Amino acid sequence: MDQAKRAELNKLYEDVASLYQYVLTEAEMGDTKYHELLDNGLTEETIKEFRLGMAPSKEVLQDYLLNHKHGPRSMLESGLLKQTARGTMNEIFKNEIVIPINNGYGKVMGFTSINEIDKTVSVTKPQYLLFNYYQSLKVLEKQDNRRMYLVSDPLNLIYAKQAGIDSIVAPLIDDLTPSQVRNLEKSNSELILVTDVDLKNTVKRLETLESIAPEIHCSVIDLPGEKTVKEYIKDSGNDSFRAFLEQSENKIRSSKWHLNYLYQTYNLNLSEERKAYMQKTIRVIASEYDLKKRSEYVQILSKQLNEPRDRIQKRVEYLRNSLIKNNLKQKKKREDKEFRNNKIRHDKSFFQQSIKNYLDMQGISYTQQGHYLRLNDHDSLVIDTRITPDRPYESWFWNSRGVGGDLYKFLEVYEQLDKKTAFERLQELTNTTPVLSKEVRKKRYDPNEWLGVEEKTQSINYLVNKRKLDKKLVDDLFSSGLIRQLENNAIFFSWKDENGKEVGGDQQGTWVDHKRYGKRGTFKQIVEGSKEDFGFHFGSPLKVDQDYQLYVFESPIDALSFYQMHHKKLPLTAQYLSLSGAGTKVNTIKNFLERNEENFKILPSEIHICFDQDEGGRRGIKKALTVLNKFQYEGKIRLDHPGRSVKDWNEALQQNNFGHEVKNIDSRPRKEGIKQQNFSRTVGHNL
Secondary structure (H helix, E strand, C coil), X not given: CCHHHHHHHHHHHHHHHHHHHHHHHCCHHHHHHHHHHHHCCCCHHHHHHCCCEEEXXXXXXXXXXXXXXXCHHHHHHHCCEEECCCCCEEECCCCEEEEEEECCCCCEEEEEECCCCCCEEECCCHHHCEECHHHHHHHHCCXXXXXXXXXCCHHHHHHHHHCCCCCEXXXXXXXXXXXXXXXXXXXXXXXXXXXXXXHHHHHHHHHHHHHHCCCCCEEEECCHHHCCHHHHHHHHCHHHHHHHHHCHHHEEEHHHHHHHHHHHHCCCCCHHHHHHHHHHHHHHHHCCCCHHHHHHHHHHHHHHHCCCHHHHHHHHHHHHHHHHHHHHHHHHHHHHHHHXXXXXXXXXXXXXXXXXXXXXXXXXXXXXXXXXXXXXXCCCEEEECCCCCCCCCCEEEECCCCEEECHHHHHHHCCCCCHHHHHHHXXXXXXXXXXXXXXXXXXXXXXXXXXXXXXXXXXXXXHHHHCCCCHHHHHHHHHCCCEEECCCCCEEEEEECCCCCEEEEEEECCCCCHHHHXXXXXXEEECCCCCCCCCCEEECCCCCCCCCEEEEECCHHHHHHHHHHXXXXXXXXXXXXXXXXXXXXXXXXXXXXXXXXXXXXXXXCEEEECCCCCHHHHHHHHHHHHHHHHHCCCCEEEEXXXXXXXCCHHHHHHCCCCCCEEEECCCCCCCCCCCCCCCCCCCCCCC
């Protein structure tokens, strides 16, 4: 089940929990059940703490969920309703007390009935769950003795919790399963089984524990009078129950308890039972973690059966080694699977932490040379500490070996750690592992969240006085809907598709804050939910089979600056496209070409790449050429720049530098004049 569906069901379960709790505690139909709980020893506080509820006998759940905007499909997937052959839906819980099951984050993940132990619905299969497990782990972190109690079912657990036993769990089905045992083993605590009236059930659980977790420290407590937890607390009170559990003399080692049970169960005078007793007893002894106790039990068994001690000892140790070996094998398989799942659940930044911080922490010596760190013990291993949009992490390269990468790869190669250990080292470095708790669902763009305001003075002042754009051009941009001023006084550059529908936009700050935004001084941002591989663009409307040239820029203001300076010399059909980034959004070019080819049956005769003259721009050019090559574009590709003295087109406009050099990348770079043609200077409309 994916994270989105799990979250949807969590919300549905939360709504149902509120309904059931209301029926039990406030509705007239729940009065009888509510007072039965009080008469049986539960307090109002306990009922509220565990959010006990009542599923009414009347069919109300379907209408209730529909009113809370849950569809029939979610209802069926929740397991709370079942579809009949006639197509109607019947409720699973009826006229019974139900208990919500919470996960480690306090969210409702299902329900279980107090009347039928195996009657459970959940986003996770009941055989994997232990009721109150995550809450108990939090309690154990604060305990010195680290004791976890196991009782028969959730209802008895609630009574024990009311008595003050906080680190306590219960299975949601009658049997204890391997998955539940592994969770108990992971708690790293002493496990204490509180026996039920049905001793066979306790034995079954012990056998499961012994076969799967032979190293777990396990004890048993027998309640006097063969009572359940509920019956003991009801008769003797909360304090008496808690005191009985906390008295160490009432505990007995699980192996000893199990051996005593077997001795009383089998008739050793009968050969078949004698043989079965020996097999079962050897298995119990083999699961005992204490060597001294194992030897003691072997001695007792030897006397009981009049069998050689050494022979029994050999069988015990052979079986124990097999149990441990199998347990380790299964544990490794689980860890490998968990490691693979963890890798998937972590974002890339988890593996790309600072290499320099790691070197400093580990005391690995290096020599710093500008942005580079060179290890003293391997001078051909160099770390590059620069962070760029194309490589947003510190990287390393070992020249003599021809390998490199991020910190995770560094731990594997330089520190010679296996994948699992390298992963654990990264967890240690972060203290809190940055897990993606749920799959990120990309937000859909909503133009109503980015509405403009009538006041546009600050935007006009910024564009005209700071950026030196022509006032008439700016007015045309506002009137055509290509830009608008937002409530925060930022300028919004509208992205529109071929049908004129707004699919995203850029936000450009109009105030200067060098401390917060660095050398540039203002913030830039693609607004949330904007359509992927789109950008701000303008030009006269194209027609089918009409020739045009495409000019591509890093930012909307660069595109407008270039247009203001040079559009008189360019064809009227020229199109101007901003990527809102260079190397990171070059696929916008491919998307633009594909959409125009589909709608107007033609590709541009020329593509002019007009990126900034810096390292980012140069990398962007290489990536753009790669995209065009893969697209198999056959027209002319040219590189435009405003001369060597400025970085970008807006800087050229601000300095009144109207230079324009064009380089044809299909031949030797050369300066090329722009053909003079008498075209209009109107901005035109968005494609």
